[in-house]
Amino acid sequence: MLKSFIRDKYIQVKGNTGSKESGQEMIVCPDCGKKIKRADVVVNNYICTSCGSYFRVRTRNRIRMVCDRNTFVPWFEEMETSNPLNFPGYEEKLRETREKTGLSEGITVGQGEIFGEKLCLGVCDSID
Ligand SMILES: [Zn+2]
Structure with missing residues (x-):
């Protein structure tokens, strides 16, 4: 049941993401180095x-895999970031990471549903 549930979610991912997820793109496994079709992965x-x-697994894909379709509503998207410990270069790192990930924060928190049950979900993301 879980596998079919995730495959259903995969179809949803494929339909929402355009040519990059068309199934023809090849990606390289970071461990064994073999080229594999993205769709197979x-x-x-x-x-x-x-x-x-x-x-x-990037944040948006994880949310698609877990939550019922179009139920996830992110929270805190407008929250301001600060640097209270004055880490050098923090603002520059934050700007670069936001550009690379397309996310405003390292963790995305919000409300969604799984099989119709409401839940709060937090998904961490980082760049390589
Ligand atoms: Zn591998």
């Missing part, structure tokens, strides 16, 4: 079909 829950290593 996604169907296999972001696990390498050759060696079994895990690929990074």
Whole structure:
């Protein structure tokens, strides 16, 4: 049941993301180095079909995999960031990371549903 549930979610991911998720794109496993069709990795829950290593799952994909379609509503998107400990270069790192990830924060928090049950969800993301 879980596998079919995730495959249903995969179809949803494929339909929402355009050519990059068309299934023809090849990606390289960071562990075994083999080239694998992205679609095969996604169907296999972001696990390498050759060696079994895990690929990074970006925040939006994780939310699509977990939540019922179009139920996730992010919270705190307008929250201001501060640097109370005065880390050098923090603002520049924050700007670069936001550009690379397309996210405003390292964790996305919000409300969604799984099989119709409401929940709060937090998903961490980072860049490589
Ligand atoms: Zn591999």
